Amino acid sequence: MLIDTHCHILPGMDDGARTWDEAIEMAQFALSEGIHTIVATPHHGDGRHDNIAEKVDLAVQELNDELETRRIPVRILPGQEVRVTKGLLLDLDAGCIRTLNHSQYVLLELPPTGIPSYFDEVLYELQVLGLTVILAHPERQLDFIVNPRLLHSYVEQGCLCQITSQSLMGRFGRKIQKFAMYVCKSQLAHLIASDAHNLASRRSHLAEAFSYLEKVQGRKALERYSINAACVIRNETIVTETIPYKRRLWSLPLH
Ligand SMILES: [Fe+2]
Structure with missing residues (x-):
């Protein structure tokens, strides 16, 4: 049985599920993959979507009732x-941030345009507050692809790293797939999640990614992700536990 720690299943909140029916279908598909628990992670603070903690909690309750x-x-x-923004700490102060199931773990998305200069300061402040940052899909962040040492x-x-299952299956291209595998092999990947948005172009590939990783990394690594x-x-x-940066490892061909 699998746990998905990143999924845009809550309807009408972001670019994920659009309707309640679509959300139900996504849950049914997840179940067919062996997923029994999904952390709903709508976008927040990315300039297009603001889904404050209270709004997330209400939608989660409603979806659970429906299921x-x-x-x-x-x-x-x-x-x-x-989304990592200058306003993140203010949002946290105002009670707008929902960590993953109220835990110490907060899922952060870096801006696609690059890592902001203030990120280290945000990271420090979050750590002072006892929070642990999980970086969503670092394998898709160009700054890390060109400079893996930075991710190390x-x-x-x-910071913990959460790799998207679609990246491992090559849906975002070969370079991202290769870097995702590098991150896994360097033991920099702590979680594998679907980041599913719908059942068409951005569906979950979690079960597929897990069986792929089992072949490449073995059962022990797989158990660690679970x-x-x-x-x-x-x-x-x-x-x-991570393996230090090795240029040779990053240039290894894909399996
Ligand atoms: Fe996402």
Whole structure:
């Protein structure tokens, strides 16, 4: 049984599910993949979507009620995918941020245009508050692709990395797939999640990615990803161990 720690399943909140029917279909598809728990992570603060904690909680409650009525055994938990902005700390102060299932883990999305100069300061402030940052899809961040050492340094500073299953399956291109595998092999990847938005172009490939990783990394690594996802929703500490940056490893061909 799998736990998905990143999914845009809440309807009408962002660029994910548009309707309640679509959200139900996404839950049914997740169940067919062996997913029993989904952390709903609508975009927040990205300039297009503002989904404050209270709004997320209400939608999660409503979706869980609907799933229960339809006897679909999938549990939805509250969360957010929070864009790193200058206003993030103010939002946190105002109670607008929902960590993953109220845990110490906050899912952050860096701006696609690049890592802002104030990110280190935000990271520091969040850590002072006892929060652990999970970087959403670092394999899609150009800054990390061109300079993997930077990702190593953020992990050394306490960040966790969450890889998107679609990246591993090559849906964002070969370069991102290759870098996603590098991140996994360097033990920089702590979580694998679907980042599903719909059932068409951005559906979950979590089960597919897990069986792929089992072949490439072995059962032990796979168990670690599952344990880590369980740690997130139970608010337990994730044990980390990384392999230092090696240029040779990054230039390895894909399996
Ligand atoms: Fe996302």
